[in-house]
Amino acid sequence: MPLGVLSTTLFTAPVLHSPPKSSATLHGFPHSRVSSKSRVSVRSGSIKCQALGESSRSPIYQGIYGPWSVDSSDVREVILYRSGLVTAAASLVVAGTVAFLPDNSLLSEVIKQNLDLFYAIGAGGLGLSLFLIHIYVTEIKRTLQALWALGVVGSLATYTNLAHPAGESLIQYVIDYPIAVWFVGPLFAALTGLVFKEGLCYGKLEAGVLTFIIPSVLLGHLTGLMDDGVKLALLGSWMALFVVFAGRKFTQPIKDDIGDKSVFMFNALPEGEKKALIEKLGQEQKFSQNN
Incomplete structure (x- = not known):
């Protein structure tokens, strides 16, 4: 089977629903x-x-498997999928901006006091998109969702048992103690899987680059093999490309994000x-x- 056909068969854009187990049927x-x-x-x-x-x-x-058309529920779910990505991207940009601001600035202080809030909002936006993501192979979707859930649980556990008792935000604790990447990492692995899928399906350059930048930042921080200058450069690239990626989703026709509805x-x-x-x-x- 040609590679293009294989990738199209495995992946498509938002709104995956596994075949429901219901006895009521319509034709x-x-x-x-x-x-x-x-x-x-x-x-x-x-x-x-x-x-x-x-x-x-x-x-x-x-x-x-035959002809299909777009209905209002398809449009609604695609918009929600894209909105989740925009929410995640906006949260990352706001939270990540603190790394480039002077420590004593008012804006920096305000952001630092709300880092966990931005993290939670971004994780929620990503979760919404992963709930609605449209992938033909159900196991792939479930894997991404499981990684997201594992990352959320790990984040909560790290904040409750480690960061909060130390008087730090979750993000600041992960920065100070790189070993904590193991607990929050699955959430970003799910994000990496999502952008990989988008890059594979639609040939989006920014999605393809993000597939390498996201794990590189986390692994570089975890292992200590990446200096702060390189991490900041990659973080800035991550922020910029994520905004471009999320924004460009709204330039795609709705039908492209649905994929081949006849398969479902x-x-x-x-x-x-x-x-x-x-x-x-x-x-x-x-x-x-x-x-």
């Missing part, structure tokens, strides 16, 4: 996955999805219907090739 698709505003059917081996009242306005796109409709089918549909699609392909 073979669980009600909880298909919007109540949509009519879904399987005809001649293809999946058809038509939004009621929107057939003349919503374009129909051809997917691997296919994944919602029972195994027997999946096999039957694949066989019909194979027969149709052979027929078209012979004619």
Whole structure:
């Protein structure tokens, strides 16, 4: 299988929902996955999805398993996904700015007093995006979510048991004691996975560079092999590229961030219907090739 097809099959942009386990179905698709505003059917081996009242306005796109269209819930979830990234980027920029400000400045003091708040807001924004992220392979999504959850638990444990008793913010404690990177690191590993996925799917240069910068900063701080000047330079690059990355998400068409919706409709089918549909699609392909 060509690399481009493989990467498209594995990844796509926001809003992943694993096939729901529900006994209520609509033409073979669980009600909880298909919007109540949509009519879904399987005809001649293809999946058809038509939004009621929107057939003349919503374009129909051809997917691997049949045509699909964008509905209002798709738009809402994509916007929320992107908003989570903007929230995470803004929080990083505000918190990271303190590293470049004079220690005795008023702005620096205000930011230092609220570092944990900015960290929590940024982690929440990232969590929202990881909840809505659209990836065909459910195991990959669950792994990113598990890393995020592990990082949140580690952050809370570090703050409660180490940073707070020492009278420091969580971020300041991690700066003073690099070993604490082990506890907060999984959260940033989840972020690295997210930007890697975006870079792989859409060829975004800033996402690709972030894939290397984020772990480099953390590992450099953890091991002590990176001096402060290099860490500051990489942190500044991280901040700038993350803003560009989050902002550029809003320049993408909604349909691009959804990916191939027919794949998720296919994944919602029972195994027997999946096999039957694949066989019909194979027969149709052979027929078209012979004619």
